[in-house]
Amino acid sequence: MKPEAVYFFGTCVVDLFFPEAGLAGIELLKREGVRVVFPRGQTCCAQPAYNCGYHEEARAVARGQMALFPKPLPVVVPSGSCAGMMKHHYPDLFEGTPEHAQAVAFAARVHELTQFLVDVLGVRLTDRGEKATVTWHSSCHGLREMGLEAEPKALLSQLSNVTVVPLKRERECCGFGGTFSVRYPDISAAMVTDKIADVASTGAPTVLSADAACLLNIGGALEKTGAAARPMHLAEFLWERTRER
Amino acid sequence: MSAETGATDFHASSSKALLDPSLRANFRRAMDGLMAKRAAQFPDPAEWNALRDLAASVRTRALAKLPELLETLEAKCVANGLKVHWAATTDEANAIVLAILRDHGATRLVKGKSMVSEEMHLNDFLSANGVESLETDLGEYIIQLDGETPSHIIMPAIHKNKQQIARLFGQKIRDAVYTEDVDALTATARRVLRQKFFEAEAGLSGVNFAVAETGTLCLVENEGNGRMSTHVPPIHIAVMGLEKVVERLEDVPPLLTVLTRSATGQPISTYFNMITAPRGPGEKDGPREVHLVILDNGRSRIFSDSELQVTLRCIRCGACMNYCPVYTRIGGHAYEAIYPGPIGMILTPQIEGLKRRHELPHASSLCHACTEICPVEIPITRLLVRLRKEAAQPPAGSKVLDAGGGRSRLEDLAWAGWQAAHTSPLLYRVMGTALRLFGPLAPRGLPLLNAWTKSRTVPKRAKRTLQDLVREKGIPDA
Numbered sequence A: 001m002k003p004e005a006v007y008f009f010g011t012c013v014v015d016l017f018f019p020e021a022g023l024a025g026i027e028l029l030k031r032e033g034v035r036v037v038f039p040r041g042q043t044c045c046a047q048p049a050y051n052c053g054y055h056e057e058a059r060a061v062a063r064g065q066m067a068l069f070p071k072p073l074p075v076v077v078p079s080g081s082c083a084g085m086m087k088h089h090y091p092d093l094f095e096g097t098p099e100h101a102q103a104v105a106f107a108a109r110v111h112e113l114t115q116f117l118v119d120v121l122g123v124r125l126t127d128r129g130e131k132a133t134v135t136w137h138s139s140c141h142g143l144r145e146m147g148l149e150a151e152p153k154a155l156l157s158q159l160s161n162v163t164v165v166p167l168k169r170e171r172e173c174c175g176f177g178g179t180f181s182v183r184y185p186d187i188s189a190a191m192v193t194d195k196i197a198d199v200a201s202t203g204a205p206t207v208l209s210a211d212a213a214c215l216l217n218i219g220g221a222l223e224k225t226g227a228a229a230r231p232m233h234l235a236e237f238l239w240e241r242t243r244e245r
Numbered sequence B: 001m002s003a004e005t006g007a008t009d010f011h012a013s014s015s016k017a018l019l020d021p022s023l024r025a026n027f028r029r030a031m032d033g034l035m036a037k038r039a040a041q042f043p044d045p046a047e048w049n050a051l052r053d054l055a056a057s058v059r060t061r062a063l064a065k066l067p068e069l070l071e072t073l074e075a076k077c078v079a080n081g082l083k084v085h086w087a088a089t090t091d092e093a094n095a096i097v098l099a100i101l102r103d104h105g106a107t108r109l110v111k112g113k114s115m116v117s118e119e120m121h122l123n124d125f126l127s128a129n130g131v132e133s134l135e136t137d138l139g140e141y142i143i144q145l146d147g148e149t150p151s152h153i154i155m156p157a158i159h160k161n162k163q164q165i166a167r168l169f170g171q172k173i174r175d176a177v178y179t180e181d182v183d184a185l186t187a188t189a190r191r192v193l194r195q196k197f198f199e200a201e202a203g204l205s206g207v208n209f210a211v212a213e214t215g216t217l218c219l220v221e222n223e224g225n226g227r228m229s230t231h232v233p234p235i236h237i238a239v240m241g242l243e244k245v246v247e248r249l250e251d252v253p254p255l256l257t258v259l260t261r262s263a264t265g266q267p268i269s270t271y272f273n274m275i276t277a278p279r280g281p282g283e284k285d286g287p288r289e290v291h292l293v294i295l296d297n298g299r300s301r302i303f304s305d306s307e308l309q310v311t312l313r314c315i316r317c318g319a320c321m322n323y324c325p326v327y328t329r330i331g332g333h334a335y336e337a338i339y340p341g342p343i344g345m346i347l348t349p350q351i352e353g354l355k356r357r358h359e360l361p362h363a364s365s366l367c368h369a370c371t372e373i374c375p376v377e378i379p380i381t382r383l384l385v386r387l388r389k390e391a392a393q394p395p396a397g398s399k400v401l402d403a404g405g406g407r408s409r410l411e412d413l414a415w416a417g418w419q420a421a422h423t424s425p426l427l428y429r430v431m432g433t434a435l436r437l438f439g440p441l442a443p444r445g446l447p448l449l450n451a452w453t454k455s456r457t458v459p460k461r462a463k464r465t466l467q468d469l470v471r472e473k474g475i476p477d478a
Helices: A012-017 A017-031 A048-053 A055-067 A080-093 A098-106 A114-118 A140-144 A150-157 A186-202 A213-224 A234-241 B010-018 B021-041 B045-064 B066-079 B090-104 B115-118 B122-128 B138-145 B162-172 B182-199 B225-230 B250-264 B299-303 B308-313 B325-330 B339-351 B369-373 B380-392 B407-422 B425-443 B447-453 B466-473
Strands: A006-007 A033-039 A076-077 A110-112 A132-136 A162-164 A206-209 A230-233 B082-085 B108-111 B130-136 B200-207 B209-211 B216-221 B235-239 B269-274 B289-295
Touching: A012 A017, A012 A213, A012 B325, A012 B466, A017 A033, A017 A114, A017 A132, A017 A230, A017 A234, A017 B466, A033 B269, A048 A055, A048 A080, A048 B122, A048 B380, A048 B407, A055 A080, A055 A098, A055 B407, A076 A080, A080 A110, A080 A140, A098 A110, A110 A114, A110 B122, A114 A150, A114 A234, A140 B369, A150 A162, A162 A206, A186 A213, A186 B010, A186 B325, A186 B447, A206 A213, A213 A230, A230 A234, A230 B225, A234 B235, B010 B325, B021 B250, B021 B325, B045 B066, B045 B250, B045 B308, B066 B082, B066 B162, B066 B182, B066 B289, B082 B090, B090 B122, B090 B130, B090 B200, B090 B235, B090 B289, B108 B122, B108 B182, B108 B225, B115 B122, B115 B339, B122 B130, B130 B138, B138 B162, B138 B182, B162 B182, B182 B225, B200 B225, B209 B250, B216 B225, B216 B250, B216 B407, B225 B235, B225 B269, B299 B339, B308 B339, B325 B339, B369 B380, B407 B425
Parallel strands: A006 A033, A006 A076, A076 A110, A132 A162, A132 A206, A206 A230, B082 B289, B108 B130, B108 B200, B200 B235, B235 B289
Antiparallel strands: B209 B216, B216 B269
């Protein structure tokens, strides 16, 4: 059932590095007649500290975020990774604390953006863009924590002028992994080097993902090597091609 | 590994491995092949989910009754005529094996493949005590010839290509001529090993499943060397980790089917041995004595933690290695551990302690590929995070060996700063602005930035953040 209003959790990486993707996500939701609420105090889902084992620090940040989304509205997140953190790890993080029930209830309201667009809103897109070729990187947490596989492809398949050339190793990690990329820069570099070679072999000028952190990694490596392809968040790509001008 | 401190340097060993193009190519090719073969065995997701649910439930039930099942296993084995030995440590296990060999004056041992014997460093120990301990699994034979350890738990010589093996055989085996013909190489090894099987006074094997209700030791193999090692010499010694027990005979097929399919993409292995008793009166073959050595080596400690206990579900199929993007690039030796790859990253720190191995759980991008394909549903990714927590912020009463052993004051400070910046919207904005204004001026020598920019450009903070944009667009705050 279509809700009247939703919360939008932009994520820190989108906020700082891919703000247009966040705005595009909001516009896609608004176009479906949904009121979008963006609590200003939001910062980060707390995944970096959680993944590094600093769970006290993660709890402090997560507690602050949950308090910003008090109404029983869906919380839509333009990242499979951050959505996965809030949906699948908040209950664990607060296990044995007074906020556990709150965390479980909050987690149940969390949706990844493209899943929300397809599964809850049932969006139909009209492609207004020029012919374009893209490739798709299925981010690990979106794919394997949130089960995000059919939805982004369903959205792309609605765009009549867009050809998707799949990566040879679509399901393989790009090597970001948060602090992994700086704790083990050589291994991370080997992984992203292979990923951008895979991107190059598709010939597509654009690599799409529904996770900004992967795009930061892949995009940084593309730029460093002078490769032609550019990273773009799926939400931005969808909005730019379908908005009425 | 440093001989003086026992400390390992995974950073150095993994970075070194990445620079070896031959190793990179050998692993990528091999892992691609293994993934394709496994995937072909599980074409139907519904069937795969049903199979792994069943396998996981068999292992979960076995662990739930572990102490009781081990007692039943011992009683059944003794009733069947086996001799059962318990070893708390690998030193004890080695001493038990040596005592059995000395009792019989045995100086030549043939071995089937066994990862527990690798844990024991049995070959080195026996060699130092005047016993020739010969690996008869082809892969194990190859690396023993070259003085190496396994780089994969199922395919121990997977890091070598056929040219490297051809050179090795040419150098190390008398009368062997250089050939890259795989059948000829295999025939050469077979010729050497065949003679050794007949000469050996004892054989040693691992155990894939030990059935408590019947006292049956199950051995999965493809080369027949397992059967030769356990049936030709007059004494058979089986070594197993104490988690290998299952309750009933009917628990074996559900595990066997996911083991062979996950490990090598085979619907079933070429050989499957079920060993229940030594040679009986009037029987013409089989060993006269069968010994079972049950090893703990830290497993009881793992068992005592209700969450980490699931580590012991593992049936050693190695699929988590084949699917790991890190393992695929650095190979098994870089881990400097008996068990490499994702299962090793959760098992090794628990056995060797977090003081020595706190770096291992961090050697993962947490991509969940291992968790997705584990046939007994071990939540490896979740346990990696748990061990990171045990290293940095162990809960009171933690049972993990050397809990808190990865603590770093610098990292504590960094996360305290991170918490401050993300619990105060004002500070978050200030930090974001600082990133925009001063980020480009950050000195290139900063270690974290250096690590990132080796292969990527510096991320550029957007001129206006999403917070700025939503304010301009009048998106409601509540």
